[in-house]
Amino acid sequence: MVGALKPVPLLNAANVLTVARMVLVPVFVLCVVASRMTHDGWQLAAGLIFIVASATDYVDGWIARAHNLVTSFGKVADPIADKALTGAALVLLSFYDRLPWWVTALILVREWGVTALRFWVLRHGVIPASRGGKAKTALQILAIGWYLTPLPHALALIGPWLMAAAVIVTVLTGADYVLRAIRIRRESLARGGSMPPVPNAAPAVAPQADEPVA
Template structure:
């Protein structure tokens, strides 16, 4: 009789990094609110909090997989922290006129839609994170950080172009996820059909 491998301890470095990212979301939000979108030092503080939080995102998952420290908490909290951080940034930036509302709506709809797609096909399989999805995350984080930082003229003009690139990749990868979800569901239904056919 084989025993199920024990889950790694809940308190480990990847989970600490994920928890730190979650804690930094309201910190970032408060700093940006205090800036009212124009206060230079508050925007610098908000950008610093955002960059530190984003920095943890590039390491918690890698460390968890490399050191075999993947936990249920990490699987659930990591994507929540990512979406909370980016979502808070987009909404507040649009609120203060730093970003068009349609951009925020488009990105949030894409993120929510991908999450719904993952749950829709979860009984058939898992939609793997694509390379395009990682590029999308990097572009979004870079664009947000650039727009929040109070760059002088003309450097601040680069922000909208960075966000435009992020939006294009966001839409393209979102469409790709739809096709992946349909493929995973189709393959899953085909396996179920074969399994029923093989039953005596």
């Protein structure tokens, strides 16, 4: 068929990076446990692994969008990898008394709640990426990475302020996401449950799940 889209191969660069990030999660956990957040060598290794793994989230998203490598596997696996990495880091920081448990609980409830909302509203429409969502992700990575990395006392004091900023932006963007999801669903139901038409465009597909949206 002339003009038909070629199927995207499951084994592509974006998905390989996503799987690599998933593989790094248990390695990261082992490094944190080995360090007990007191051994600088293991702790530094854990911090570096977290930063590298987090960076692959941006890289695989860019590759998927730039080279049209969006797959159903990527849409499901990518948010799971992201939440597993962030969740493991937060839980371990709280377990070793570096972070209050309520902070970990608040962020995890927001992250998994938004992920569930995202799939719930997907058939009604796609919520575009927001600057707030990107800022939230960047702040979380920076704050968690700051806590994980052994730093001089003066620099370590900046950590709680970074985490406070991350929590505030996390809550605000989460509320914004809920409001946008409700609005999209309401508008979709008003149209009879269909997604908004896009003139002269190919059929709409969901964005790669690694694109920050809230």
